[in-house]
Amino acid sequence: xxxxxxxxxxxxxxxxxxxxxxxxxxxxxxxxxxxxxxxxxxxxxxxxxxxxxxxxxxxxxxxxxxxxxxxxxxxxxxxxxxxxxxxxxxxxxxxxxxxxxxxxxxxxxxxxxxxxxxxxxxxxxxxxxxxxxxxxxxxxxxxxxxxxxxxxxxxxxxxxxxxxxxxxxxxxxxxxxxxxxxxxxxxxxxxxxxxxx
Numbered sequence: 616x617x618x619x620x621x622x623x624x625x626x627x628x629x630x631x632x633x634x635x636x637x638x639x640x641x642x643x644x645x646x647x648x649x650x651x652x653x654x655x656x657x658x659x660x661x662x663x664x665x666x667x668x669x670x671x672x673x674x675x676x677x678x679x680x681x682x683x684x685x686x687x688x689x690x691x692x693x694x695x696x697x698x699x700x701x702x703x704x705x706x707x708x709x710x711x712x713x714x715x716x717x718x719x720x721x722x723x724x725x726x727x728x729x730x731x732x733x734x735x736x737x738x739x740x741x742x743x744x745x746x747x748x749x750x751x752x753x754x755x756x757x758x759x760x761x762x763x764x765x766x767x768x769x770x771x772x773x774x775x776x777x778x779x780x781x782x783x784x785x786x787x788x789x790x791x792x793x794x795x796x797x798x799x800x801x802x803x804x805x806x807x808x809x810x811x812x
Contacts, residue, residue: 616652616701617702618739621742623740623741624639625639625647625665626737626738626739626740627647627738628666628736628738629691629735629736635674647737651665651701651734654734655701658730660731661702661706661729661731662696662701662702662708662721663696663700663731663732664695664731665698665733665738666693666735666738667697667733667739670693691735692732692733692735693732693735694731694799694800695718695731695732696721697718698717699739708720709724711770712767714762714763715764715766718792718794719767719771722767725799725801726771726774726799727801728801761790764777764790765777767792774795774798775793775794775795776792776793776795778791779791
């Protein structure tokens, strides 16, 4: 399990009754991590991650193409993996590029059938990007988010483009990658469903 060093808190976003909540993890971090590890080892994923603040914009009823798993909307998972990583050293995968390498990893390997998920029930809280000194902030500020996002566009032009993200009410936008999940997630059927020759 890999974490960055800029987290300020962890939250549970669904309780035991599957209700959408915002409960800060104070004394149960070991149990939270163990639940994530148990889930990871029970599925054929290459990696999973905890959700971030942007994954919860819209609240309980949010639906997006990021949540499409097997052609169905899954409110528990999103087809991405960023920031925190739970993975297996026996199933290695590569990070490519100098920036946006987490996005490039889940997109490129996802194109080849690997599964990367964000688990919506758990959330990490981190310091705002490009505000805190050190880490990648200095590089992002000097090169700009266009360059950062374009690393993934160069590697996966069939499903990635440059777009914007932000708050339309406040008019605060920044350049960011946009992923077309219809093109990024292959439609692979299990062998049992293959038509006989």
